[in-house]
Amino acid sequence: MVKNYMEILVSETIDDVIKDYDICTCDDCLNDIKSIALNNLPPVYFLSSTDESQKKAFLLDRQRKISVLAKVAEAIQIVSKKSHIEYSKKMRKSI
Ligand SMILES: [Zn+2]
Numbered sequence: 207m208v209k210n211y212m213e214i215l216v217s218e219t220i221d222d223v224i225k226d227y228d229i230c231t232c233d234d235c236l237n238d239i240k241s242i243a244l245n246n247l248p249p250v251y252f253l254s255s256t257d258e259s260q261k262k263a264f265l266l267d268r269q270r271k272i273s274v275l276a277k278v279a280e281a282i283q284i285v286s287k288k289s290h291i292e293y294s295k296k297m298r299k300s301i
Pocket of ligand 1: 230231232233234235236
């Protein structure tokens with residue numbers, strides 16, 4: 207199976223930071239955060255000849271983690287605004 211290593215990094219980053227945000231963490235919202243962040247980051251695929259230490263180095267690169275974190279934070283902002291709007295619409299309907 208071909209794996210996008212950027213996707214692994216984004217998932218790990220979301221897991222790390224999501225608890226610091228007061229937002230909905232249902233599957234839809236988490237998938238939206240992941241999709242938005244991944245749309246803003248280049249996909250990364252390794253060839254079969256790549257050894258594990260290179261893959262590990264990719265996932266642990268500090269500079270890369272910082273730029274992924276920035277995109278994840280942006281995506282969280284976008285999704286939290288969206289669900290907030292939907293939430294207030296629902297509230298208005300119920301009144
Ligand atoms: Zn949600």
